[in-house]
Amino acid sequence: MAVLHRLFRHDAPTISFTLDGALCEGRAGDTVLTAILMQMDSLRTSEFTGEARAGFCQMGACQDCWVTLESGERLRACSTPLAEGMRILTGVWR
Amino acid sequence: MRAAPLIVGAGPAGIRAAMTLVAAGLRPVVVDEAPACGGQIYRQPLIPDGRTPAGRYGSEAAKAMRLHTEFAELRDRIDYRPGTLVWNLALGVAHLTRDGKSDSIAHDGLILATGAMDRVLPVPGWTLPGVFSLGGAQIALKAQGAAIGRRVVFLGSGPLLYLVAWQYLKAGVNVVAVLDTAPFTAKLRLAAGLLLDPRTLLLGLRYAAELRLAGVPIRFGVEKPEINGDGRVDSIGWAEAGRVGHLACDAVAFGLGLKPEAQLAELAGCAFVFSERDRVYVPLRDRAGRSSVSGVYVAGDGAGIMGADAAEAAGERAALALIEDRGLAFDAGRARQLESALKRLSRFRDVMAAAFPFPHDWRIADDTTLCRCEEITAGEARAAIAQFGIREINRLKAVSRIGMGRCQGRLCSGAAAELLAQETGQGIDAAGRLRGQAPVKPVPLSLMDRISEVAE
Ligand SMILES: Cc1cc2nc3c(=O)[nH]c(=O)nc-3n(C[C@H](O)[C@H](O)[C@H](O)COP(=O)(O)OP(=O)(O)OC[C@H]3O[C@@H](n4cnc5c(N)ncnc54)[C@H](O)[C@@H]3O)c2cc1C
Ligand code: FES
Numbered sequence: 001m002a003v004l005h006r007l008f009r010h011d012a013p014t015i016s017f018t019l020d021g022a023l024c025e026g027r028a029g030d031t032v033l034t035a036i037l038m039q040m041d042s043l044r045t046s047e048f049t050g051e052a053r054a055g056f057c058q059m060g061a062c063q064d065c066w067v068t069l070e071s072g073e074r075l076r077a078c079s080t081p082l083a084e085g086m087r088i089l090t091g092v093w094r
Numbered sequence: 095m096r097a098a099p100l101i102v103g104a105g106p107a108g109i110r111a112a113m114t115l116v117a118a119g120l121r122p123v124v125v126d127e128a129p130a131c132g133g134q135i136y137r138q139p140l141i142p143d144g145r146t147p148a149g150r151y152g153s154e155a156a157k158a159m160r161l162h163t164e165f166a167e168l169r170d171r172i173d174y175r176p177g178t179l180v181w182n183l184a185l186g187v188a189h190l191t192r193d194g195k196s197d198s199i200a201h202d203g204l205i206l207a208t209g210a211m212d213r214v215l216p217v218p219g220w221t222l223p224g225v226f227s228l229g230g231a232q233i234a235l236k237a238q239g240a241a242i243g244r245r246v247v248f249l250g251s252g253p254l255l256y257l258v259a260w261q262y263l264k265a266g267v268n269v270v271a272v273l274d275t276a277p278f279t280a281k282l283r284l285a286a287g288l289l290l291d292p293r294t295l296l297l298g299l300r301y302a303a304e305l306r307l308a309g310v311p312i313r314f315g316v317e318k319p320e321i322n323g324d325g326r327v328d329s330i331g332w333a334e335a336g337r338v339g340h341l342a343c344d345a346v347a348f349g350l351g352l353k354p355e356a357q358l359a360e361l362a363g364c365a366f367v368f369s370e371r372d373r374v375y376v377p378l379r380d381r382a383g384r385s386s387v388s389g390v391y392v393a394g395d396g397a398g399i400m401g402a403d404a405a406e407a408a409g410e411r412a413a414l415a416l417i418e419d420r421g422l423a424f425d426a427g428r429a430r431q432l433e434s435a436l437k438r439l440s441r442f443r444d445v446m447a448a449a450f451p452f453p454h455d456w457r458i459a460d461d462t463t464l465c466r467c468e469e470i471t472a473g474e475a476r477a478a479i480a481q482f483g484i485r486e487i488n489r490l491k492a493v494s495r496i497g498m499g500r501c502q503g504r505l506c507s508g509a510a511a512e513l514l515a516q517e518t519g520q521g522i523d524a525a526g527r528l529r530g531q532a533p534v535k536p537v538p539l540s541l542m543d544r545i546s547e548v549a550e
Pocket of ligand 2: 054055056057058059060061062063064065076077078079
């Protein structure tokens with residue numbers, strides 16, 4: 001399942017990344033948020049109640065879209081361009 | 095030699111301010127969080143996606159192209175820092191971060207053109223995946239070329255409600271309904287705006303008409319919306335003139351107008367006043383955009399919601415004020431012209447605020463999440479207000495953690511103030527405003543040492 005669906009950039013070069021270990025493909029020009037929500041129903045689970053979240057404002061204001069890389073680095077998904085080889089985790093962010 | 099002026103924001107207000115300063119022989123630093131200029135309305139995609147400017151910006155394409163081009167032409171005459179956040183302002187120094195690295199710049203003269211974000215109130219189910227702010231839904235389409243769902247409901251109040259619904263319709267997405275929280279009679283007030291800004295008004299009417307022609311149901315006076323779903327939006331319910339409505343959908347775009355992004359003005363020490371029209375505290379400014387702090391100017395939606403055309407005028411006007419205050423030659427006639435344009439646009443904003451009113455009597459159910467970051471419900475907030483006799487929003491924050499999360503209250507402070515006003519029977523202005531704190535947005539952990547240093 002996916003939240004977003006693509007209307008443009010169908011032919012942009014592909015970018016490979018992993019989501020919770022699984023190999024995925026995004027497109028050049030995608031933000032991390034777009035790339036994840038083209039594949040999944042959510043971006044992360046919330047800290048306290050564990051409910052699914054998929055961002056809200058897409059403009060870097062609400063901070064509801066932070067994800068983690070396997071390296072431990074944290075990213076705000078809506079304002080970070082997708083990059084080749086990113087290894088993204090969507091679990092709880094603390 | 096005096097240091098260069100600093101402009102924060104490269105939207106319509108910041109771009110015009112930069113052009114004006116350059117024309118006066120100054121070389122401003124322009125810092126903008128976005129990777130490319132344009133701000134929210136004229137936001138650019140990360141890479142070209144085959145759309146023409148008209149395909150992306152619609153009726154505003156010519157303005158978008160003009161601003162993008164004119165800003166690009168400034169390249170060698172300004173110090174432009176895209177993708178860079180100003181996370182603190184203190185004693186004439188701005189603290190920046192870009193790609194995890196920090197920097198600071200001393201400046202002489204500061205123009206804050208930080209823009210706005212969606213204003214929302216909590217709705218049951220608003221944290222579900224598939225619910226985005228109206229602006230967020232537009233960014234997905236405009237900048238990412240993506241739709242937030244296949245069957246989308248547009249909910250709320252404000253001109254963006256109809257604009258974004260229409261943009262989705264044109265993009266071929268199934269617009270399930272437009273649910274307007276204002277009564278239809280409010281729209282009759284638009285007649286008063288016909289002489290003030292006929293173009294904007296007629297465009298809005300066209301969007302509504304084309305939505306209707308395409309068979310999109312438009313409901314007015316929508317109350318008690320409730321978004322349903324299990325881990326994902328699957329439907330929306332509401333009440334309307336004693337009846338209830340219900341529609342299946344897989345996404346909801348929701349917004350109730352805009353609110354200024356004013357944290358930096360607060361850190362700069364600017365005085366604030368309550369704006370009845372925006373229902374929020376905004377930086378105090380004179381007609382030219384001078385704040386209460388000498389050398390600090392505010393322009394565009396960050397100083398009070400006025401729209402993109404007004405942002406251009408206000409950016410230019412604030413820059414003229416900076417030039418004048420610096421003892422340089424400035425065009426007084428042009429300044430007066432801009433002020434009268436701004437006066438007219440402000441009257442138009444009055445009309446828009448009346449035609450797209452904020453739902454003052456919105457009742458937030460106890461079990462609805464008020465603060466998305468700290469996951470605090472309206473019921474918990476009410477209990478804290480009652481138990482501790484809280485009347486002011488910073489006290490509510492200290493006791494309940496509302497507004498203490500990562501978004502620094504950007505999303506929930508309006509709702510918290512409304513709730514405080516309702517519970518205590520005072521006006522929303524009496525609830526006060528959340529004190530801004532550095533960093534204004536989360537910064538990399540590696541910068542945290544810097545932050546405590548700056549705070550000392
Ligand atoms: C998501 C969204 C979509 C909108 N779409 C439309 C539309 O289609 N049509 C319309 O008429 N109006 C629209 N509006 C309203 C519109 O934003 C404004 O009228 C107009 O953009 C205001 O111009 P501005 O220059 O004041 O601010 P903006 O255009 O918002 O520009 C402000 C800039 O400042 C930057 N900034 C803010 N804080 C910092 C900081 N601390 N450090 C660094 N940079 C910072 C931001 O990243 C942004 O680039 C929209 C508003 C939003 C929030
Ligand atoms: S979705 Fe709001 S900050 Fe990313």
